[in-house]
Amino acid sequence: MSELVRKYELIYIHPGNLPSEDVENVDEILNGTLERMDGELLHREDWGVRALAYQVKKNAEGRYILVRLACSPDCLKEIERRFKITESVIKFLSVRLADNYVQEVIPEVVEEVAAEGTEEKTPEEGEEKTSEESVVAVAEEVVAEDKAAGGSDDAEDKNAGEE
Numbered sequence: 001m002s003e004l005v006r007k008y009e010l011i012y013i014h015p016g017n018l019p020s021e022d023v024e025n026v027d028e029i030l031n032g033t034l035e036r037m038d039g040e041l042l043h044r045e046d047w048g049v050r051a052l053a054y055q056v057k058k059n060a061e062g063r064y065i066l067v068r069l070a071c072s073p074d075c076l077k078e079i080e081r082r083f084k085i086t087e088s089v090i091k092f093l094s095v096r097l098a099d100n101y102v103q104e105v106i107p108e109v110v111e112e113v114a115a116e117g118t119e120e121k122t123p124e125e126g127e128e129k130t131s132e133e134s135v136v137a138v139a140e141e142v143v144a145e146d147k148a149a150g151g152s153d154d155a156e157d158k159n160a161g162e163e
Contacts, residue, residue, distance in 0.1 A: 003038075003072040003074070004072060004073070005039075005070050005071060005072055006070070006071070006072070006073065006096055006097075006099070007042070007068065007069070007070050007096070007097040007098075007099075007101050008068070008069050008070075008071065008076055008094050008095065008096055008097060009066070009067070009068050009094070009095045009097055010066075010067050010068075010069060010076075010079070010092065010093070010094040010095075011064060011065065011066045011067075011092065011093050011094075012026075012064075012065050012067075012083060012089050012091065012092035012093075013052075013056070013062035013063065013064055013065075013089070013090050013091040013092070014026065014062060014063040014065070014088055014089060014090065015057075015059045015061075015062060015063070015088070015090055016049045016059060016060070016061025016062050016063055017059075017061070018063060018088060022088045023063065023065075023088070025088065026065075026083075026086060026088050026089060027044075029079075029082050029083075029086065030067065030079060033075065033078050033079050033082060034069065034071060034075065034079075037071065037072065037074065037075035037078060038071070038072070038075070039069055039070065039071030039072070039075045040069065040070045040071065041067060041068075041069055042067075042068040042069060042070055042103055043066075043067065043068040043103055044065070044066070044067045045065070045066040045067075046063070046064075046065055047063075047064035047065070047066060048063065048064070049061050049062065049063045050062065050063075050064060056090045056091050057090045059090055062090060062091070068097070068103060076094060079094075080092070080094060
């Protein structure tokens with residue numbers, strides 16, 4: 001009988017000034033444990049060096065690494081045990097993903113468009129505005145109607161309070 005395989009998301013933090021060789025050593029620990037215990041690395045993302053919210057083991061910056069894995073609970077426990085005794089990992093957190101979780105694949109074309117920046121575009125005929133856009137449009141119409149009706153309501157409000 002095969003062991004239950006679940007999907008997990010694991011984020012771990014290296015000290016910000018850690019040499020790349022030590023980062024690779026931690027990757028080898030992770031990959032070796034997964035290989036030995038029949039796990040699979042689904043995705044790896046290096047978020048780079050960022051400032052920590054508070055100092056962790058006297059480090060003000062850390063390199064964030066996000067991985068998604070498919071492995072047994074025992075395999076995850078072994079990875080966490082190895083991370084606890086590795087000085088190159090100052091913090092980690094693992095979360096079990098939903099059983100029906102599917103890794104989204106973002107085509108390169110979409111990433112290129114996002115990198116170029118978004119241009120301000122108006123909805124064409126037949127397209128609906130988002131709720132935020134429609135609220136702003138209604139507010140602009142009310143202000144325009146108010147100005148067309150004869151100016152400021154502030155003077156009327158002051159006069160109404162005096163009566």
